[in-house]
Amino acid sequence: MSMLKLAFQNFQRSFKNYISLVISLAFTILIFFNFQNLIDSHIFDSLGEAVFRNVEIIIQIITIVLICFMLFFIWYATNVFLSKRKKDIGIYIFMGLTNQKIGQLYMIETTFIGLMALLFGIVSGIITAQLFQMILFKLSDISIDLQIGFSLKSVLIVSAIYFLIYLIFVCKGYINIVRSSVLEMVSASRQNEYVRQNHFILIMKTIVGMGFLCTGYYFAIKKGGMDTINNAMLAVVLVIVGVYLLFGGMIPLLFQTLAKRKTFLYKKERNLWVNNIIFRIKKNYRTYAMVSVLMLCSVTALATGFAMKERHDGIVHFRNTYTFQVMSPKKDLYKDFSELIDKNNDIEYSGEVSFLQVDSSYIDERFKNASYGFLSYSQVKQLAKDTHFTFDFTIPKDNEYIRVDRKTLMTIITDNTHETIKINHQEYQIADYTTTPYLGYMQEKTAFYMVNDTVYQQLKSIGEEFYLYNYKITNPYHFAASIQDIQGHSDCMGLIKMDPQDDELQWVRILYSLCIFMFMVFVFASGSIIFMKLYNDAFEEKERYQVLQKIGISKKTLKHSITNELRFAYAAPLLVMTISSYFSIRALANMVQTDLLMINIISVIAIIIFFTICYFLSTSIYQKNAGIKS
Incomplete structure (x- = not known):
């Protein structure tokens, strides 16, 4: 049997395991394509050279952000796929295949996933291109003749960038497999996961993380002169590092401390889900930190859009006094x-x-x-x-x-x-x-x-x-x-x-619309990352839950345990984001001289609603994939 045929059979057999990866990657491509298509279709030409120039700069900046996000997301998706497949493809060694052959099998199978995501993303982008433009200009309150169709240049640019990034990480996975031993691949699903961490190190991480976080909050809301930009940049770096250390130190420290209190641990199903969080946090805390930062970016993007719209309306009113x-x-x-x-x-x-x-x-x-x-x-x-x-x-x-x-x-x-x-x-x-x-x-x-x-x-x-x-x-x-x-x-x-029809700041209204889209993109990405992580964790936990059922633990008890564990996975990043967003929005409010507290509250509520939906979906699918769904 040829490697291509074997890889395709593996892909067909395990397709349901890849659905979350394909959908998430396709959504990223869809958004990237729609933004690129806005520029390549020259739809803004009729708004005047100055407006077109400003809008083009804004979309190019957003495009760079989306490329960085795509790079990160592909890296994360390919890592998830590699960790899922490493144990399975390790078995091929016992069938006489070399590491190089197994690496080639991985590359071909991963390429199928990437091509399917690219196909779905481009086709969905083409279908939704005009709808995207209609919504954009409706939110911007700008009358313009929409162009039916899409730009072939956009298809080629998006495909080329995506494929280049994807190829880099596929090659990285190939090198990883070639350099791995048989033992590493067979035990990959449990590697570096079930580990209790050193108590002293966790305390130090917590102290340093809280110090970074509080210092970042201070610089975020500190008022000043020309040093305001430097303070804002410093605050961004400190908060990101602080969130990372918080999840890497304070969260595991808290749960390991609770686990030592037997009066707490042995009530209800806590022994099951608390210990599972402790064992998996070393692997998952980066994901939680990443999601918190993404949600913080989403809230800030939405607040920026509303702040710019409010300032735009104020300036127009100012000029037409x-x-x-x-x-x-x-x-x-x-x-x-x-x-x-x-x-x-x-x-x-x-x-x-x-x-x-x-x-x-x-x-x-x-x-x-x-x-x-x-x-x-x-x-x-x-x-x-x-x-x-x-x-x-x-x-x-x-x-x-x-x-x-x-x-x-x-x-x-x-x-x-x-x-x-x-x-x-x-x-x-x-x-x-x-x-x-x-x-x-x-x-x-x-x-x-x-x-x-x-x-x-x-x-x-x-x-x-x-x-x-x-x-x-x-x-x-x-x-x-x-x-x-x-x-x-x-x-x-x-x-x-003053001519009331002369609005040289139309690009600000377009920025407002783009910020709303960026909010939705980052929120969806945050939910997708946790959903994708939990979706794949369920398969890894299937054997453990089967053993627990065999020793007499009821499905009802296991379901309660899963519910609590997944609730923490969504609630912890939400809590950190909610606290951090207050300071980021305060900093933005100082710079735009606008009260943004209500926007902050509304955006957080919107994210909570979306995450609640993801939580219930994750719970149902997790129980099914773990083999305890009735």
Whole structure:
């Protein structure tokens, strides 16, 4: 019998054992294909060059993340397959086959799995490509002509990357088999698994892990200036290492300690499932840590999407505070421009304010701006009253200012309480900070500082005073009718006109949709990893459960034991993720200046619901594969 035929027979006979592997790999390929197809189909071309460029960068970044995820997932899947097959293929040695022949058999059989996953993934991706685009643009609230079909380039790119990664790990498995002894392959299913770990080492891992974790949490929520990015990166590394050590130290330490308490251990079915967790934790703790990190990434991705959408909506509203902003060197022209606008449009609200434009050579601060403007406290207060904005600031002292800033998608400056600025060699301390759009779009172009009226008068000696007349019309879509009249005025030095249909930040709405997809991908991946792990563990435990039934332990007792063991497998990563997600979302909230607590709660609840479904499915399938299903 040829090696190809033997491998194919093995594949057919054991196909049900590979279903979880094939489905998980196919889903990874499906997602990767759909993201790649978005770029190769040029569907974003109609949104404009700037939007297309930003969206392309975002999808390329996500694609890199997906490739890294695919690399990890294929590595994990091939390792599971190798550990499952190593004992079986070790028997072939007694039939006279060399390690090289057995390695070739493994490579061919694994290639069948990989090709089936690739076929399912690509076909599913092609079928769902248009649906994926429809959902994406529906979530983004963008009208665009969808393209029916798919890009052949996407098929080739995804297939090539997947096959290259898969081939690397298949070759790695081949080398592993060639270098393995007969004893290693025959006893592979129990190798490095049923081991109680050294108590002292577990204590040290727990202490170090908790130290890393708490330090990571601290850096995650610590506010600062330019060091915020470094703090965030440090927090990511510390939390990942901390989670890894927590599962490798604290969890086995806890269960080994509980196992020594006989009053606890011999109640109900605890002797069965507690000892089983202890024996298997050395092999499984990496999986639990991995799942916790993936779920943490999913919660962060979803929160990022909602934060970006909220900031996008805020920026659009910010920019459209006024339809027209007229700048003039002359005062008392408010009524003149109002009459010009009233010819063709109705004014909803309006207001005027003056500001001092100061040359940057007079300003000394940490971050230089191209243009500086200074506002009078009393005038801004009156403008807020005219335009119905809240204004609850106290009058700044002579050495203080209030920063009137623009809205941004994200800021790395999360603590500005110690911010200072030197104006004409005089130092001023920040008293308050606001992003309320008192001056609308002008706040995006100029760094404005509000001072008291006395300081404002003093600064006139180094600045030039301009007057800004602001108008919001009831029908912004009819703004073009008043442009010519306003610009025709002899004292109109400059005009800012806002087109409500001009949205250069459309890419942010697309990012919001992509973040939702990434959330679903990571959550599904997390559930798949645990499900796949438990699915395969059931076959390895089948013999043990058969022995336990023969010595008189009822199926009901064994089912309760399995239920408790699997509940821990899902609950432990969930608990660690829930605690860690609070700090990661707090860090993100500081950077986007948005309250994300409700998003955090909703995302965690969504993951709990999904994991609960996976838990019940795993319990049923585990009992069946272990041979105790009634």
